[in-house]
Amino acid sequence: MSWATRKRVLTPLSSSRWAGSLTKATHDQWALARRSQLAHIGQLEAGIGMIRDRLSQPVGAKGTRKAPGGYRSKHEWFVKSRRLGVLEDRLATARADGEAGIVRVVRGGKRLLHTRHHLQAAQTDEARWRERWEAERWFCQADGESGKRFGNETIRVAPDGEVSIKLPAPLAALANAPRGRYVPLGRARFAHRGSEWAGRVEADRAVAYRIHYDVQRGRWYLTASWQIPPAPAVPLTAALANGVIGVDMNADHLAAWRLDTHGNPDGRPRRFPYDLTGSTAHRDAQVRHALTRLLHWAQAQGVHAIAVEDLDFTTEKTREKYGRKRRFRQLVSGMPTSRLRSRLTSMADACGITVIAVDPAYTSRWGAQHWQKPLSSQTRKTTRHDAAAVAIGRRAQGHPIRRRTAPPPHHRSDGAGHRTVQAGPDVPGREEPRRRVPGPRTRSVPPGRGANAGDQRSQDRSGNAAEHESWRQDPLPLSP
Structure with a gap:
C-alpha cells in the first residue's frame, strides 16, 4: 500500500x-x-x-x-x-x-530488542525494559507549514515557549484551550540556536517538531528542526586567503595543523579526541564536541577553510577485502567518516568556514616520509597523523606534498648528496615523470649506442678498423 x-x-x-x-x-x-x-x-x-x-x-x-x-x-x-x-x-x-x-x-531498535534476552548482562529487569520498550513508541511529530501561525499548525510553539497541540476529532474532548487545542504544562526552551528558531517562528516560517519521552531521565523533550538553504559557493582563492587547517580523521581523534598561504606549518599541531564507545547519543555527542572545538580553534586562528580527506569505507571494510587483518577491519569500521563529514559540513556552514575535500591517496605515507622527521625536535615528537594533516592541507592549497628542495651542492659530484631539484609551480607537467633524454647517460657506452655509433673510425676505441691495417714508418733522413 x-x-x-x-x-x-x-x-x-x-x-x-x-x-x-x-x-x-x-x-x-x-x-x-x-x-x-x-x-x-x-x-x-x-x-x-x-x-x-x-x-x-x-x-x-x-x-x-x-x-x-x-x-x-x-x-x-x-x-x-x-x-x-x-x-x-x-x-x-x-x-x-x-x-x-x-x-x-524494529520500532525502538534492534539492540533494545536483544536486551530482552540478556537482562542480567544489561543490569536491568523486565519491568524497566518494558517501560523503555513502550516509551520508544511514545512520540508524535509534525512537519512545518510556511505561512501558518508560528510555522506549524499541528504542534505550535509560541516565541515565549508555550506549546499547543491541535487534537484530532476523536480526542477533541481532551482539549483545554480554544479551537480544540491542548496546552501541556511547562514551556519549551531551546538552548542551541534559540535565536535562530525565534526568528523563524516570528516570521511564520516552517518549523518541524518532534515530542518524545526519555525514560531514564523521566522528561519529555521537544525537538525543533528546519531546512537550511544551501550556502553559496565560495571561490577557492578567497577561502584560502588566510591559510588552511589540514585535518586528519582517525578512529579516536582529529589531528589538525594550521598552514600559512605558502603551505608551511604554522604553530603547533592540535589534537581533538573523542570516544566512540557507548550509546548512539553518546557517540554523536562526542563527535559534535570534537568538531565544535575544531571550529572554535579555526575561528580563533582567523582561518576560513578546513581541508579534510574524502574518505568512504562503505565498500572497503568487508572481511573478504582485508582477510585476516581483523584489527585493521575493526579500526576502519570504527572511523565515523560519514557522520563526521555530514556534521562538519553543517556546523562549518553555520560558522562561515569552508570545507575542502581532497583526495586521500597516500596522504599518511607521504606526510610521514616528507614532514614527520623535519617537524620533530628534541622537545616535540611529531606523529604520523600530524604529518598527514600537513599533507592534506598542502594538497588543498595546490602545493605538492614534498618539501622545498635543498640548495645545489658546491660541486657536481655526489659528495653532498643527490640533487633533488623540483620544477616551479608554474611549470606544466611538473608532477609527471621526467622525459627521456636521447643519447647515452653514462660515460661508458656499449658498442652500437650513442650519437656516433655508426662511425667507429672517428673515435679512439679498441676494435677500430684503422688499428688492424698494416703500416710502416718511413726512415728519418740522416742528411739534408
Whole structure:
C-alpha cells in the first residue's frame, strides 16, 4: 500500500495533518530499512565475487596491489568455500525479500530488542525494559507549514515557549484551550540556536517538531528542526586567503595543523579526541564536541577553510577485502567518516568556514616520509597523523606534498648528496615523470649506442678498423 493510500484511509479517523504525520513516520522507517536492505545485498555480492575470484586461483598464489591472490593453505581454501555457500544462501534470501517488498523494522531498535534476552548482562529487569520498550513508541511529530501561525499548525510553539497541540476529532474532548487545542504544562526552551528558531517562528516560517519521552531521565523533550538553504559557493582563492587547517580523521581523534598561504606549518599541531564507545547519543555527542572545538580553534586562528580527506569505507571494510587483518577491519569500521563529514559540513556552514575535500591517496605515507622527521625536535615528537594533516592541507592549497628542495651542492659530484631539484609551480607537467633524454647517460657506452655509433673510425676505441691495417714508418733522413 502506498503512502498516499494509507494517508487517505487514516484521514477520516483523525485529520489530514495527523494522518500525514503518522504515516510519514512509518514511511520514513520503511524507506530507511529498504536502503539498508539494498546496501546489504551489495555487500553480499561484493563478498561473493571476491571469494569466487580467490578460490579460482591456485593455493598460495601471490596477489597484486589491486587484487588479492589465492588463499594461503588448503584449510583456508576449504573454510572459504563453505563460507561462500553461506553467503549465497543469505543473498538468495535478501533478494527474495527485496523482490517481495519485505523489510525488517524494529520500532525502538534492534539492540533494545536483544536486551530482552540478556537482562542480567544489561543490569536491568523486565519491568524497566518494558517501560523503555513502550516509551520508544511514545512520540508524535509534525512537519512545518510556511505561512501558518508560528510555522506549524499541528504542534505550535509560541516565541515565549508555550506549546499547543491541535487534537484530532476523536480526542477533541481532551482539549483545554480554544479551537480544540491542548496546552501541556511547562514551556519549551531551546538552548542551541534559540535565536535562530525565534526568528523563524516570528516570521511564520516552517518549523518541524518532534515530542518524545526519555525514560531514564523521566522528561519529555521537544525537538525543533528546519531546512537550511544551501550556502553559496565560495571561490577557492578567497577561502584560502588566510591559510588552511589540514585535518586528519582517525578512529579516536582529529589531528589538525594550521598552514600559512605558502603551505608551511604554522604553530603547533592540535589534537581533538573523542570516544566512540557507548550509546548512539553518546557517540554523536562526542563527535559534535570534537568538531565544535575544531571550529572554535579555526575561528580563533582567523582561518576560513578546513581541508579534510574524502574518505568512504562503505565498500572497503568487508572481511573478504582485508582477510585476516581483523584489527585493521575493526579500526576502519570504527572511523565515523560519514557522520563526521555530514556534521562538519553543517556546523562549518553555520560558522562561515569552508570545507575542502581532497583526495586521500597516500596522504599518511607521504606526510610521514616528507614532514614527520623535519617537524620533530628534541622537545616535540611529531606523529604520523600530524604529518598527514600537513599533507592534506598542502594538497588543498595546490602545493605538492614534498618539501622545498635543498640548495645545489658546491660541486657536481655526489659528495653532498643527490640533487633533488623540483620544477616551479608554474611549470606544466611538473608532477609527471621526467622525459627521456636521447643519447647515452653514462660515460661508458656499449658498442652500437650513442650519437656516433655508426662511425667507429672517428673515435679512439679498441676494435677500430684503422688499428688492424698494416703500416710502416718511413726512415728519418740522416742528411739534408
